[in-house]
Amino acid sequence: MSSTPTTEQVNAALANVQDPEIRRPITDLDMVKSVEIADGGVVNVGIYLTVAGCPMKGRIEKDVTEAVSKVDGVTRVAVELDVMSDEQRKALQTKLRGGQAEKEIPFAKPNSLTKVFAVASGKGGVGKSSVTVNLAAAMAAQGHKVGVVDADIYGHSVPRMLGVDAHPTKVEDMIMPPSAHDIKVISVGMFTQGNQPVVWRGPMLHRALQQFLGDVYWGDLDVLLMDLPPGTGDIAISVAQLLPNAEILVVTTPQQAAAEVAERAGAISAQTHQRVAGVIENMSYYIAPGSDERTYLFGEGGGQTVADGLTRSLGAQVPMLGQVPLDMRMREGGDEGKPLVLTDPDAEASAVLTKVADDLVGKPRGLSGMQLGITPAGR
Template identity: 60%
Template sequence: MPAHDTVALTAALTTALSKVIDPEIRKPITELKMVRSIEIREGAGKTTAVIGIDLTTSGCPMRDTIVDRVKTAARTVAGVDEILVELGAMDAAQREELRVMLRGSATPVIPFTQPGNLTKIYAIGSGKGGVGKSTVTANLAAAMAQQGIKVGVIDADIYGFSIPRLLGVASQPTRVDSMLLPPIAHEVKVVSIGMFVPSGQPVVWRGPMLHRALEQFLTDVYWGDLDVLLLDLPPGTGDIAISVAQLLPNSEILTVTTPQAAAAEVAERSGSIALQTNQGLVGVVENMAWLEQEDGTRLEIFGSGGGQSVSDSLSKLTGTDVPLLGQIPLDINLREAGDDGVPVVLSAPDSPAARALSNVALSLTQRERGLSGMRLNISPV
């Protein structure tokens, strides 16, 4: 084959590979400098492209996916009869270069507090346990992702983590030295302490360790450019709630309650922490609002009015509008979907609970990302 043909084929393959997206980092493998080499070989009447790929780690769990994507892209190049992929792994210097390129700095920082970051951050909390806060978080995330929103979830309920099961995540983050690539489920990036402890083992930590765990989730995990970050908080107003306010002062609180008066009173106290931490209150979600009967009537098992009561109370307390964003009915589909690891907004999108949750997600994603702190590339003349 003439040299100029080889050059042309190599260029065409490079262009094709630039469309291959790393399944964890979600950037082109050419941009990540994972393409080590492209060699064109002639023999036995055919043209073979030998493509060298350096994985981020030798034990990369997505190696087969990457190989498949590379071969699929290379097959689109006319003139190539066979594709061989030779895998290697980045060395320490390459991984360091990758980390700096992704983070923008050699020193880990919380990306969501940097100037120019437009990620909306919603801390989803409740006054007490058992109100379905984690279920709401998982379904909001899945619904947002289905809308095309880039979303991540931090399971900040260190003692009572449940997000991995609710989203069907069984894998651990991929470690690239000191950087973690979060697992992705239903197009949602997820991290939880449950990914690091053996099944059935409790987490027995005190305040400083809880703070450090949350800080590492924010600094060590590569989140990429998220539109929305959701944090599933533990119940109450303890260490994690305070740490979220300190580490993410631009976060807003979404309060989950049930219709029951006792739950609503506790939820009001949970939401009112915003007055002390200077966080915004984005709204209230009432879970387990009613059970729809076959004849169309509603059985209010836990009473009624709790969500609106919390909304009214927090609006009066803060002097701002804290709306009731939605009422989620009791729905067996919701429970079954959580057990199966497929959120109900995906598994049964037409169910009453799914529709209500999707509407809440839509109301949150339609809120514009602010420009506060963003540097604009303009100068006076």
């Protein structure tokens, strides 16, 4: 004969249920409203949702039911959903921010352990977003906690390329980002209707980026990747102001014309005093199916040209991190929301991107290569 379950046992089971968006146990988030145990092993559980229209309420109800059902002596679980009051949401907001009620950008704090990489290019069409999402997917697959900010306000494409179809959830003035492939993602495309264009000028772009960094609850990330728009415009300047510790990843193609423009995008670090983490050459060559011969459709040497030029102009070594071959499956994966590094990790392009991801995450932090803006004093 099974024993009667206790409240302590039920609460212990509920501690294993995580909020799908915040990724913390619902017991830690004060989401458990009540636990009542009736005769015959029937357990009634009251759960607070953060907002009335929580898109994950079905998932939460299912997870709670499954967890409590495993407790010895439980014969049936009834879940009753309620909604947090304004006071409860504000308390949750303060708890998530570590007791700090005021807004701040956690990645800009001196003690932040999150590595931030701003993925830049001189011009569009070089595959910067494809590189960003595949690097993020590779890092997440390696077990790292990863976030992506689609900072390409006008040309946002990251949600589609990662297969994100959910919308962010708002808790007071905090935004819970949706996830895909264990990657948290935020993009202006999640706040626009259909395929509406975004027509903003400098101050609005800065404010949008500030909200993505300060209002979004990212949790404890190991890596934050930012997909920047091409060139050296407002967003690149705002990133330097809001996240001076962000390192720049320059993406180019082998074509010399593209390389010249890409070098200008990296050279902005001389003025912003940011570190250039390295150069990634995309679409380096093409290998036809059934062949081992490389065809250099866009020429050769552009990536190395950018790395060498930045090394000279910045006075610090800028490495060539990798040459990513042209692979039609990468384009197909972007359209389907399935990064190539996950669908075909043995592909040559996947191997290169996975190695770059590993090198970036495993790279020790330090001041090496950072422009400090110091000039010798005259004697």
